[in-house]
Structures are given as C-alpha cells and as structure tokens.
Amino acid sequence: MKEADIITLAHGHGGRAMNDLIKNIFLPAFGHKELAKMGDAALLEIPQASLAVSTDSFVVNPLFFPGGDIGKLAVAGTVNDLAVSGATPLYLTAGFIMEEGCPLTTVAKIARSMAREALEAGIAIVAGDTKVVERGKGDGVFINTTGVGSLGFGPVVGYEKIQPGDSILINGDMGLHGMAVLSRRHGIELESGITSDCASLNGLIRQVLAGCREEVKFMRDPTRGGAAAALTEIAAASGLDILLDERLLPIPAEVKGYCDFLGLDPLYLANEGKVLLVIDPAAREKALRTLRSHPLGTDSCEIGQVKEKSLPKGEGRVLLKTLYGGTREIADDGGLQLPRIC
Numbered sequence: 001m002k003e004a005d006i007i008t009l010a011h012g013h014g015g016r017a018m019n020d021l022i023k024n025i026f027l028p029a030f031g032h033k034e035l036a037k038m039g040d041a042a043l044l045e046i047p048q049a050s051l052a053v054s055t056d057s058f059v060v061n062p063l064f065f066p067g068g069d070i071g072k073l074a075v076a077g078t079v080n081d082l083a084v085s086g087a088t089p090l091y092l093t094a095g096f097i098m099e100e101g102c103p104l105t106t107v108a109k110i111a112r113s114m115a116r117e118a119l120e121a122g123i124a125i126v127a128g129d130t131k132v133v134e135r136g137k138g139d140g141v142f143i144n145t146t147g148v149g150s151l152g153f154g155p156v157v158g159y160e161k162i163q164p165g166d167s168i169l170i171n172g173d174m175g176l177h178g179m180a181v182l183s184r185r186h187g188i189e190l191e192s193g194i195t196s197d198c199a200s201l202n203g204l205i206r207q208v209l210a211g212c213r214e215e216v217k218f219m220r221d222p223t224r225g226g227a228a229a230a231l232t233e234i235a236a237a238s239g240l241d242i243l244l245d246e247r248l249l250p251i252p253a254e255v256k257g258y259c260d261f262l263g264l265d266p267l268y269l270a271n272e273g274k275v276l277l278v279i280d281p282a283a284r285e286k287a288l289r290t291l292r293s294h295p296l297g298t299d300s301c302e303i304g305q306v307k308e309k310s311l312p313k314g315e316g317r318v319l320l321k322t323l324y325g326g327t328r329e330i331a332d333d334g335g336l337q338l339p340r341i342c
Contacts, residue, residue: 007102012132021130025104029111030094030118030125042126044091050151052087054078057144061340063106065184067176067195070143071113073272073342076200077223078147079121083202084219084275086157086209087149089121094145095129099138110141121200123147159237161217166306167284168242169277171204171291172299173197174227175255178269182262182338192254197273204294205275211290215283220276224341225332227303228267228318230276232332235316242318244304244330267320267330270341278306 010017027036034042058074068076075092082089094114098107118125180196182188201221209216218238222230235242251266259266273296279287284302291297309316318330 001103005104007098007100007104007107007132009100009132009134011098011130018130021104021107025108025111026128026130029108029115030128031115032124032126034126035128042091042093044126044148046090046148047150047152052082052085052149052151053146054081054085054149055144055146056081057142058342059139059142059340060181060342061139062181062184063110063140065196066180066193068180068198068272069110069113070141071110072117073198074143074145075114075117075121075123076198076272077342078145079123079200079202080221080272080275082147082149083200083205084157084221085149085151086219087151088206089123089147089149089202091148092118092123092125092145093127093129094125094143095131097131097133097138097142097144099133099140100135102140107141110143117200121202157216157218159218159234162234162238162240162278162306163217164240164306164308165281166217166278167281167302168231168244168304168306169279169284169287169291169300169302170222170227170250171201171275171297172273173250173252173255174222174271174274175251175259175266175269177272178226178338178341179255179258181270181341188258192252194252194254197271199273199296201273201275201296204291204296207294208277208287208290212279212283212287215280215287216277217280218278222271222274222276224270226266226268226270227274227276228265228330229332231318232330234276234278235318236332238306238316239309240316241307241310242304242316243307244318244320246320246323248301248303250299250301250303270338272342281305
C-alpha cells in the first residue's frame with residue numbers, strides 16, 4: 001500500500017497532511033457549519049434548559065463487526081448515555097487517535113458510518129481532533145466522544161425514585177453485541193447470523209417518556225458487563241434488591257447455546273442497543289405497548305421486579321429465580337468475560 005493511502009506520522013504534526021485529512025475525510029462526512037470553520041471551539045446555541053454532558057472512549061477490537069463498527073458504536077453509545085439520563089442529544093465531538101499505517105479508506109469508512117448514525121439519531125458532530133501514534137502503539141483507530149444534550153424540563157430519572165414493586169423492563173434480546181464482537185474477534189462462524197444490536201435509542205426513549213414521563217423511575221443502557229453489571233449497580237445505589245426471573249429473560253437460543261459452549265454467562269454480555277427501565281408497575285403495560293410500537297422495541301418485555309432489601313446489612317443485591325425454582329445471586333463482574341468490547 002502506498003504512503004499516500006495510509007495514515008502517517010505527518011498526519012499528526014499539525015501541517016498540510018493533517019489539514020488534508022480533515023478536509024478530505026472528516027468535513028465531508030460530518031458537514032456541520034461550526035466544524036467547517038475549523039476553529040479551536042464550536043460556538044453553539046443551546047435551548048434554555050439544563051444540560052447533560054457525557055464523554056466516552058471507544059477501543060473496540062475489531063473495528064468492524066457484524067451489525068456495526070467503531071464509528072457507529074461511538075455515536076450510538078454516546079447518544080444512549082444522554083438519552084437514558086432523560087436528555088435530548090444535540091451535539092457531539094469526536095477525537096480520533098489513529099495508528100501510523102492505518103489505511104485512509106478505513107478512516108473514511110468509519111467517518112461515513114458515524115455520519116449516518118448521527119443523521120439517524122438527529123445529533124450534530126460539531127468539533128473534533130486528530131492524533132497519530134507510531135506503528136504498533138495503537139490498534140488502527142480509537143475514538144473519543146463528548147455528547148451534549150438538553151434536559152428540557154429537568155431530569156426525570158434517579159436512583160432515589162426507585163421503590164419496591166417497580167418493574168424492570170428491557171427492549172428486546174440480550175447479549176447480541178457481545179456475541180457478535182466475540183465471534184468476529186476469534187473467527188467463530190455463527191451459522192445463525194448473530195449481529196450486534198448497536199443502535200441509537202433516543203427515539204425509542206423519547207417515545208416512552210412522552211407517555212410515561214412520571215412513571216419512569218430510572219434508565220440505564222447495559223453495555224460493558226451486560227445487564228448483570230447495570231442491575232447490580234442499580235441495586236447497590238438504590239439499596240434495594242432486584243429479583244430477575246430466568247424464564248422471562250430474552251436471551252436468544254443461539255446466544256445461550258454459544259455461551260454454554262464457551263463457558264460464558266449471557267447476562268454479562270455487552271449490549272449496545274438496549275435500555276433497562278425501572279418503572280412504576282401501574283404503567284408497565286402502557287410502557288410495554290409504547291416500547292413495542294417502536295422498531296427498536298418490538299420484543300420488549302418485563303424481566304423482574306424491585307424488592308425490599310433481603311439482608312439487613314450491606315447493599316441491595318440482584319437475585320435470579322432459576323428455571324428450577326432456586327435462587328442465586330448475580331455478582332457484579334462475571335469475571336471480565338470480554339475486554340475491548342466498546
């Protein structure tokens with residue numbers, strides 16, 4: 001491959017090569033007027049409201065996987081962090097750390113993917129940065145993002161709102177992203193065609209909040225560590241137990257089968273297009289109807305309930321009622337099953 005077709009150290013030196021990279025790849029892909037000014041900061045108009053800000057870094061390996069890539073993941077992941085906080089995502093910054101020797105076609109493909117997902121989510125990429133590290137010191141491309149959103153009338157969710165009896169809902173199948181990345185990373189051929197669920201959820205969440213704003217107590221996207229990590233965090237912070245019912249868990253048979261074969265627990269597999277909702281039980285059916293009316297929520301279901309704390313000392317726990325009638329506790333890490341997942 002010719003030098004003109006790959007990332008070189010010159011792209012990180014702040015001169016013509018870097019400017020050409022920005023003008024030829026990033027500006028055409030992202031296209032926002034503030035980004036085009038190439039200033040040191042984007043000057044943005046924010047509606048009169050409280051703001052939500054989230055930052056994240058994406059180092060997924062491999063860069064491209066069934067159902068997505070690092071670019072789509074970077075946009076959707078940040079959009080979802082804002083949306084589950086009750087915010088409307090507005091603006092996004094993107095910092096690219098590229099390895100010397102990475103093909104320019106790879107960078108361009110990632111940028112186009114980010115642009116498509118941003119357009120789909122209705123968020124504008126308004127500022128960015130590029131850095132280059134020596135060959136062997138990176139892994140192709142890493143991306144850092146910061147998202148800004150408007151809270152409108154104020155935050156609607158919080159641990160303090162969770163009460164015993166609340167329902168735990170999820171908008172569909174679990175473990176798809178983790179299994180898709182694992183299969184591509186290790187060259188496992190999945191005959192079932194499992195693909196990542198990577199998607200921006202702000203439209204789905206906006207639809208739910210429009211009908212159940214007061215009844216939604218808390219939301220969390222179960223990414224790294226899967227549903228197990230997200231729910232143990234909720235239990236610890238709220239001081240209440242969460243009881244899951246294994247019969248209700250939407251784990252595809254293909255995912256469960258491969259997990260059994262590989263010795264993994266699907267509850268700990270990452271998801272990138274799922275939201276866990278803690279909701280007043282009186283609004284459960286209404287919320288489920290609303291979720292199921294959206295393309296990203298057709299398989300939404302209840303998976304458990306919030307309970308009084310069963311132990312007098314310590315934090316709340318996540319318990320699983322098994323298929324055989326027993327109950328086991330869900331730990332908070334699951335043995336770090338799959339690093340570099342996002």
